[in-house]
Each structure stands twice: as C-alpha cells, then as structure tokens.
Amino acid sequence: MSKPGPFDYARKTSMRLIFFGAFVFLYAPIIVLIIFSFNDSRRGGNVVWRGFTTKYYEKAFGNESLMEAFANSLTIAVVSTIFAVLLGALTAVLLWRFRFPLKPVYEGVVSLPIVIPEICMGVALLIFFAKMNEWGIWTAPQGPWPLNLTNIIVAHITFSFPFAAMVIRTRLQNFNPEMAEAARDLGATEYQVFKDIMIPHMIPGLVAGGLLAFTLSLDDFVITFFTSGPGTVTFPVKVYSMVRFSVTPEINAASTILILLTLALTFIAIRMQKPTDIAQ
Amino acid sequence: MSIVSIRNVSKFFGDFTAVKDVSVEIEEGEFFALLGPSGCGKTTLLRMVSGFETPSEGEVLIGGEDMTRVPPNKRPVNMVFQSYAVFPHMTVEKNVAYGLKVEGVAASEIGPRVAEALSLVQLDQFAKRKPDQLSGGQRQRVALARALVKKPRVLLLDEPLSALDAKLRDAMRLELVKLQQTIGVSFIMVTHDQDEAMAVADRIAVLDKGEIKQIASPEALYREPADAFVADFIGRANFFDATVDRAAGTATHPDLGAALAFAHLPAGDATLVVRPESIRLGPEATGEVALTATLGDVAFQGDHSMVELLLPTGRALLASAHGETARLVGAMGEGDEIRCAWDAADMLALAKG
Numbered sequence: 001m002s003k004p005g006p007f008d009y010a011r012k013t014s015m016r017l018i019f020f021g022a023f024v025f026l027y028a029p030i031i032v033l034i035i036f037s038f039n040d041s042r043r044g045g046n047v048v049w050r051g052f053t054t055k056y057y058e059k060a061f062g063n064e065s066l067m068e069a070f071a072n073s074l075t076i077a078v079v080s081t082i083f084a085v086l087l088g089a090l091t092a093v094l095l096w097r098f099r100f101p102l103k104p105v106y107e108g109v110v111s112l113p114i115v116i117p118e119i120c121m122g123v124a125l126l127i128f129f130a131k132m133n134e135w136g137i138w139t140a141p142q143g144p145w146p147l148n149l150t151n152i153i154v155a156h157i158t159f160s161f162p163f164a165a166m167v168i169r170t171r172l173q174n175f176n177p178e179m180a181e182a183a184r185d186l187g188a189t190e191y192q193v194f195k196d197i198m199i200p201h202m203i204p205g206l207v208a209g210g211l212l213a214f215t216l217s218l219d220d221f222v223i224t225f226f227t228s229g230p231g232t233v234t235f236p237v238k239v240y241s242m243v244r245f246s247v248t249p250e251i252n253a254a255s256t257i258l259i260l261l262t263l264a265l266t267f268i269a270i271r272m273q274k275p276t277d278i279a280q
Numbered sequence: 281m282s283i284v285s286i287r288n289v290s291k292f293f294g295d296f297t298a299v300k301d302v303s304v305e306i307e308e309g310e311f312f313a314l315l316g317p318s319g320c321g322k323t324t325l326l327r328m329v330s331g332f333e334t335p336s337e338g339e340v341l342i343g344g345e346d347m348t349r350v351p352p353n354k355r356p357v358n359m360v361f362q363s364y365a366v367f368p369h370m371t372v373e374k375n376v377a378y379g380l381k382v383e384g385v386a387a388s389e390i391g392p393r394v395a396e397a398l399s400l401v402q403l404d405q406f407a408k409r410k411p412d413q414l415s416g417g418q419r420q421r422v423a424l425a426r427a428l429v430k431k432p433r434v435l436l437l438d439e440p441l442s443a444l445d446a447k448l449r450d451a452m453r454l455e456l457v458k459l460q461q462t463i464g465v466s467f468i469m470v471t472h473d474q475d476e477a478m479a480v481a482d483r484i485a486v487l488d489k490g491e492i493k494q495i496a497s498p499e500a501l502y503r504e505p506a507d508a509f510v511a512d513f514i515g516r517a518n519f520f521d522a523t524v525d526r527a528a529g530t531a532t533h534p535d536l537g538a539a540l541a542f543a544h545l546p547a548g549d550a551t552l553v554v555r556p557e558s559i560r561l562g563p564e565a566t567g568e569v570a571l572t573a574t575l576g577d578v579a580f581q582g583d584h585s586m587v588e589l590l591l592p593t594g595r596a597l598l599a600s601a602h603g604e605t606a607r608l609v610g611a612m613g614e615g616d617e618i619r620c621a622w623d624a625a626d627m628l629a630l631a632k633g
Contacts, residue, residue: 007593182365184352186379186430200369
C-alpha cells in the first residue's frame, strides 16, 4: 500500500476513526429510536429490549388525538408551502430582475427570518397576534377545521418563505437572460416569456423550495407552540406533550413515520437541485 | 431600396456614448458585417435593430417603416444569439415551432414550416432531440432554424461563430454564406474577428469607439483603408508616423531614409503603412526604401513564413516571405543581416486612426 498523500485524509486511520465517531454520534440516536419503535415493552419506559412487535404502529395509527395532530401538521405544511412558494417565487423574480432603491436593505430584511432565533420569532408572532386581537384588527377564526389553523399557517409562511425565495433565486441566478430575449425576439410577449421560458427554468427551484418549506413547517415546534391556540395541536407539539407522561414505543413509531417522511422529501429536494439542463 | 436604414443613431448610457451618430444603409439580400474591437458599440447597434435597445437619438427603419420604438416581438427581424439561447426544456422541433406558436400560426401550417426550416440547416434527423443531446454546432443550427422559420426580412447574428472551435468555425462560415445565398435574406452579423468578417460579408462596417470608420467591401477595406485604425484592424501592417511636407507632396520618417513622394496625403498628420507582403527580402532587394535589418523570429506557416525584421533603430517590422524567399529566410539564422526594400507605391499615407 502506498503512502497516503497530503490530502488523502480518508486513508489515515486517525481520520477514519474520527469520521466513524462523528457518524455514530449523529445517527446512533435516530437508529436507536427506530429500533425501539419495534420494541415489545410494557408500561414503565422503553429502555430494555423485550422482543419485536409492530403493535405500536397500530396503536399510533389508532390514537385519534395523535392522528388529528398529524393531519393538522400536514394541512398546515401543505397550505403554508403553497403560499411560501408563491411569495418566494415573486420575491426571487423581483430581486433577480429589478433594480430599485434600497435593494440591499430589502434583501437583508427578507432573509432575516432565516437568522432570527426561532424563539424570538415565536414570541414576536405571539405578541403580534395578541395585539391584533386586542386592537380588533384581526381575530383568528376558532373553527371549523381547518380555519382554526390560520394563525399557525400565517406564522409558518412568515418563517418559511425566505428559504423558498433563497432557493428559487439561486436557480434564477443561472438563467441565461438571452433565453428571455430570444423568446421576445421570436414574438413572445413579456407574459409568454415568463410562462413559457422562465417558469420551466424555475421548476426545480420551485420544487426544492417547496419541499424545504414543507419539511420546515412539518417539524416546527417552537413557533407553532407560541402561535397555536388552546384547541389546536400539531404533531411535534403532541409528541412533546406525550413525552411528558412517559416515553412509549408509540412515540417512537410516530417519530419514525415523521423521519421517513422528512427524509424522503429532503432526498427529492436534493435530487431536484442537481444542475442538469442549465449548461450553456 | 435598403431593407434597414440606420439614420444618425446615437446611444448614450449615462455619460458613456456607446454609439455616436451612425448612419448605415443595408441593402436587400446583402451579407453585412459590423466589425470592431470589443466595446466599439457594434452589439449595441445590432440590438437597436432587433429592438432590445432604443436609440437615444436618430431612427431605425426596417423595410421602409420607422421601427425606432417598436418592441422586439413586433419587428420583422430575428436574431441568432451569441449563446444560441436554445430553450433547454423543449425539443429541437418545439424550439423551432415556438416563434410560430406565439405568432398564432395555424397548427397545420407549423409542422411543414418547421420541417422545412430544419432541412434547411440539415437537422431533420434531430427534430425530437433535446438541446443537451446536441453539439455546439448543432445547437447553433437550431438557433438559425428557429430564427429563419419566422421568415424575417433581416437575420441578425451576434458573434454567431465565437463559441465554436476553430475547425467548425471555418466550416460554419462557408455554410452561413451558402445559406444566405440560398434564401436571399439580408444578414447582419456582428463580429470582432476580421478574418470572419472578410470571409463572409459583402460589405463591412468597421467601428471604433461608437463611430463608423469605414464601410466598404472586404477587398476595398484591405487595399484602401480609410485610416490607420482600419489598416491596423484589417490584416497586418507596419506603421510609421511620418512628417509631412505638404508643399513638396512628400512624407519622411527617420527609419525610411529619404523623403517619399505620395500622390495623396491626408490632411493633418500622416501614418505611412506597408503591408508585410509588400516588403521584398533578399540580397537583390531594391526599392525607394532599402534597408539592412537583422533577422528576428521566423514563423513558418506552411505556404508562407512571417518574418520579423529588426531595424538598427530598434524597431521591428513584419514581412512575409513566399516560395524561394521563404526558403532563403528559413536557411538563415536569427541575428543574420538581411536586405529589405519596397517602393513608395507599396505604401499608403493615411490619417492617424
């Protein structure tokens, strides 16, 4: 075996150990969580392996309040994603296409929700909704479902649309403006250029931005916790309240489903971001 | 009648003057080239014909109609872009059909016209391909077909060959000329490559700093350049900034010995120009200018050699040697002495560029 080169880190034993250690540190808890979702434990905690079972999956699916929380989460995620992508796309096109006074300031402000700590966003939104209510400008509808989720959806759009805008804007960055000019030259109106040339180019960005917004919304706890009313529960909030009593494999099972869902969506998002047809 | 009339057109971007009072008439069925170094305003001028820029002053007429303020989608001209700008999400066929579709041409008519355009550029077999399955040359043909299918009065080409490799470029030059002759539509091509312009164009406008220096056929540009800039830009040449004695009709330069008589002297300062192929080399070389130089680099080019001559004053001249002379020079070593000579008749006295 030849001597490792200066940048051949992967072949140094010490480096391999650190690499392996990091992986264990990152993924062991998740793997344990998934394994113990199949644990046939009785009451009194989910710590000792007592045999394989899938009954906690059945139980999780049979738990009405858990399923309601799950449905709430999915609804909030879908609705907020649609709005986040729409707003994100408009923002991205605005920032890409036009020059206007204070543009850098605007760009910074738009991306602020990405860097502001979630807890601050949560508190700010809570105060915002409370004051809107107090001054009689806006009262969150209490029902029927899904109108009772309005406040959470608005909050989720607020923090997820900058992410969508970022992703879509990155995609627009490698749009060749000559494409739009070529379409104009061939007789297309501004609207036709947008519809026939720009939107097809933006699609991978729209999908990736959408999936990002979706996963962000789906597993958000902090902001949801602050903005949800007494009667509305989302999946992460529900899991939190269940853990306060005892950690049963049912929670593991529900979490596993969420992990798989998030993982699948993230995977698709990464695939969609791969540059394929943008050469030129 | 001219198909495109550019009348006293200027374009300002803030303080910068991109195009300054340009007037050009482009004839029906002509292959016209706009030639100049980068930043000379040639692309801006083309974009004012296509409608992507609006002139700050002056007017643009296409087919006799004032098009100065007409948007690009309403002009009877089409353009081939430097990057080709082929739509990546559409097949070749759909790319070519796009212009007809947005124009509202009947679906039954689109098919035959697309097929006709594709066969014109020999892409029949590639109709169903996506652009990423095509080579650069093929993509350019798509861009050509897409523009020509609209039956434009004028086809505009923005540096169409610059993205191709050298060999393909030469082949495409010939094809462009043939294509233009076949369909008889006027072509206006922007290029910074003088060889390219010389090879394809019927007439060339040489631009510098937003102004037209000369409009002429390739041969006239080479033989009778309007000034030293054109002489420098078209082909290779040696330049001497001469002192003019207008009364005697002569010009002198310390490197060239005695005063030389010229029938035409420009107003103001003169630059004397001699082309490399006009310089005679070898022991028997005689002429009104006769110099002894030392041999510098010799670049063998196959059919001829480019020879660098170092004068005693320290300046270098470029000469070209053919046939017997090339062999003679090839046998000599760097630093050897060599005679070179030419006549005043081989030179041009031009205004400083």
